[in-house]
Amino acid sequence: MPELTTSAHDVPLPAGPIHLRWAAATDTGRRREVNQDAVLARYPLFVVADGMGGHIGGEIASASTVTRLGDLVDHGSVSPKGIEKALGRAVKDIASHPETTDEGTGTTVTGVYLDTAVRDPHWVTLNIGDSRVYLLRAGTLVQITTDHSVVQELVAAGRLSPEEAEQHPYGNVITRAVGPTDSVRPDYVRLDIVDGDRFVVCSDGLTKELTDFGIQHFLREHADPADAVSAMLEAALENGGRDNVTIIVVDVSAPGYGHDDDVDRDDADDDAPTNPVPVVGP
Structure with missing residues (x-):
């Protein structure tokens, strides 16, 4: 595994500068x-896409x-x-490869970006599929995005417990994706x-191998983003590495910006509905 490095960017804002540090690996x-x-x-966009489809269809989709984002x-x-227009262009890109893609071709797209073009700057998460955004705030890890999957629908309906969901045979079946036959409108949550916040954006190749507790453990053990990513990736591979891991x-x-322990659940804008998410904090 190549050695990872941590990138950094300073964002000047009226309420004070924001210093961001990040690392990524796949x-x-x-x-x-x-x-x-x-x-x-x-900066300002951090996204993971997990492709699916035979031959090289999944690679093309992700x-x-x-590329479009x-x-x-x-x-x-x-x-x-802008994100939805970019995803629409990606759908056209996917459809332009009929020799390697079909109706089963698509990709998840999940991430977070910093919106500074508004009076009150904030983070916005976006999600289509079952890749995830987590937030570690005030010592508590919370999954911000909601999976678009058959298993999640069963959990939401009370037909499966979260523990049963982890071993369900339909665990890989998603209900929304970026592809020729699906909507390209993500769910958004404003934060x-x-x-002191720490975000984790990951494909299900990580969450298949590490529990939320495991993710939180490695974040607490490694202050540097590159070290945290390396440690989680190594653990996912050691635990089986059954899928691609990003x-x-x-x-x-x-x-x-202080240490507020609440998640703001307002819309990112009038066209960006939010999902209900747990309040972050002790």
């Missing part, structure tokens, strides 16, 4: 022949999605509307900027 794992995951970790970063236009860790230093 690995094929120990049972797959190819890596159908793709990752984008460039790579197209990350990367174009937003290049043009400084990261917003819900306040809080000093991880991003983003650390937030924002002394001017």
